[in-house]
Amino acid sequence: MKFNLAVLPGDGIGPEVAAEGVKVLQAVGNKFKHTFNLHYRLIGGVAIDSEGTALSADTIKVCKKSDAVLLGAVGGPKWDDPKAKVRPEDGLLAIRKELGLFANLRPVKVFPMLVDATNLKPDVIEGVDLIVVRELTGGLYFGRPKRQWETSRGRRAVDTMSYSEQEIERIVRVGFELARTRRKKLISVDKANVLQTSRLWRQIAVEVSKYYPDIELEHMLVDSCAMRLIQNPKYFDVVVTENTFGDILTDEASMLAGSMGMLPSASLAGVPKEGDNIFGMYEPIHGSAPRRAGMNMANPIATILSTAMLLRYSLGLKREARTIEDAVDNVLQQGYRTYDVMSEGKTKVGTKEMGDLVAKEVGG
Numbered sequence: 001m002k003f004n005l006a007v008l009p010g011d012g013i014g015p016e017v018a019a020e021g022v023k024v025l026q027a028v029g030n031k032f033k034h035t036f037n038l039h040y041r042l043i044g045g046v047a048i049d050s051e052g053t054a055l056s057a058d059t060i061k062v063c064k065k066s067d068a069v070l071l072g073a074v075g076g077p078k079w080d081d082p083k084a085k086v087r088p089e090d091g092l093l094a095i096r097k098e099l100g101l102f103a104n105l106r107p108v109k110v111f112p113m114l115v116d117a118t119n120l121k122p123d124v125i126e127g128v129d130l131i132v133v134r135e136l137t138g139g140l141y142f143g144r145p146k147r148q149w150e151t152s153r154g155r156r157a158v159d160t161m162s163y164s165e166q167e168i169e170r171i172v173r174v175g176f177e178l179a180r181t182r183r184k185k186l187i188s189v190d191k192a193n194v195l196q197t198s199r200l201w202r203q204i205a206v207e208v209s210k211y212y213p214d215i216e217l218e219h220m221l222v223d224s225c226a227m228r229l230i231q232n233p234k235y236f237d238v239v240v241t242e243n244t245f246g247d248i249l250t251d252e253a254s255m256l257a258g259s260m261g262m263l264p265s266a267s268l269a270g271v272p273k274e275g276d277n278i279f280g281m282y283e284p285i286h287g288s289a290p291r292r293a294g295m296n297m298a299n300p301i302a303t304i305l306s307t308a309m310l311l312r313y314s315l316g317l318k319r320e321a322r323t324i325e326d327a328v329d330n331v332l333q334q335g336y337r338t339y340d341v342m343s344e345g346k347t348k349v350g351t352k353e354m355g356d357l358v359a360k361e362v363g364g
Contacts, residue, residue: 002035003315006066008043008059008095011088012288013298013351014072020300020355021070021307024327027359028311028320039066043095044074044088044288054091060098063281068314069099070307071283076290088288096136101267101281102167103174104134105309106250108233110257113332117258117341120230125256130236131178132253134246135171136267138163139197141243163197163242168204174271175240176212181274182237185216189225189241189249201242222249229253250285259340260286261299264306266313277316282306296350299338301328304358327361 007022009015022038029036041059048054054074063069074088095101110128118125143160150156172188179186188205190198202219209217220228222245228235229249233256241249254260261284268280284302292298305328312321331354337346338354349357 001033002037003068004037004039004066005310006059006063006069007038007040008063008069008071009040010043010072010074010288011045011076012073012290012293014044014074014288016072016293016296016351017284017298017300017303018070018072020351020358021303023355024304024324024359024362025070025307027362028307028317028323031323031363032317032320034317034320043071043091045076045079047091048079048086048088052086054086054088055094055098060095063095063099067277068279068310069095069281070303070310071281072303073284073286073288075288076293078290093141095281096267097142099279099281100137100269102135102137103171103268103271104136104246105131105174105178105266105268105272105313106134106246106253106263106285107131107309108250108253108257108263111262111329111332114258114262114341116343117337118255120256125233128233128256130233130253131182131238132246132250133171133175133178133238133240134250135163135167135240135242136246137243138167139243161195161197161242161244163200165200165204168201169208170271172201172205172208172240174268175238176208176215177271177273179215179238180212184214185218185237187218187220187225187236187239189220189222189239189245191222191245192219193221197242205240225249226252229256254285259299260284261302261338261340262305264302264304264309266306266309268313272313275316278313280310280314282310282314296352297339298351299340300351300355301338301358304328304355323362324358327358330361331357 009018115122143162148157192198308321308324311317
């Protein structure tokens with residue numbers, strides 16, 4: 001089969017980890033006789049330098065014509081001036097909006113062989129396997145007004161958290177649909193004791209739950225969720241929450257797995273259902289880590305696992321996706337580690353070497 005993929009390597013370590021994701025995809029193509037036509041474009045800081053914008057119209061056009069998008073990371077100190085009119089992150093927010101990528105899936109799985117890679121007790125994190133569904137195109141990051149200005153008493157700024165009924169309903173449905181494929185329990189996270197948007201969120205979650213009588217719905221305040229993620233992470237299976245809360249909670253949850261370098265993500269333009277292929281963008285949850293750029297140190301596993309999600313959700317290639325996941329599992333089982341999850345007695349490898357190992361396992 002032939003597929004068209006847009007590849008946006010981005011900034012910092014983005015090009016390095018994206019290259020390893022592509023390497024593993026090519027190994028999949030060779031094994032299963034698929035052809036992946038890759039269309040490279042710029043996003044983020046490199047796009048600002050080269051094209052004067054963090055996301056060009058041409059890049060959007062190429063992405064829309066593709067079956068899926070693979071993204072590295074954006075940002076870096078070079079473009080961090082708070083007074084800058086254009087920032088790398090503008091490209092990330094814009095592409096989510098332009099492509100209608102409202103549902104961000106962030107699985108958090110603790111590999112048995114990495115229980116010693118965290119600061120938490122093994123009996124707390126062993127067996128953790130949860131997924132956070134984060135609303136991606138609404139809330140604080142997109143609400144208006146959003147601005148900073150001068151007053152007679154000093155500077156002021158405002159950001160607006162805004163949600164419509166339709167935005168909440170569609171993301172909550174994603175959570176319910178995923179719960180049906182797992183342990184049939186959905187936790188909806190909000191701040192309904194303080195925020196009006198959260199009160200609406202909770203009301204709509206209850207209304208949608210009537211269409212999913214087989215799913216147990218539980219409401220949880222975001223601060224309680226943050227605490228319980230560390231106290232008893234195995235309590236969670238599927239979590240659905242708004243944009244900002246989801247961003248923060250999943251960064252916290254990455255420490256359960258030992259490193260952000262272990263966590264993939266999928267940003268989808270629809271509700272995932274059995275048998276449907278959904279357009280999406282796939283990326284590691286980590287940032288561009290500019291201090292590690294060019295050092296062959298970054299952990300590419302999050303990107304590699306993101307390619308597995310790409311195969312599963314956008315291309316309908318479940319067997320191929322499972323092959324990548326099994327390959328990662330086997331390489332870790334053999335004792336290979338990048339610096340961020342390194343422990344005594346294991347074999348330390350770099351970005352390229354880890355990609356080579358996984359690709360070899362896929363091909364074998």
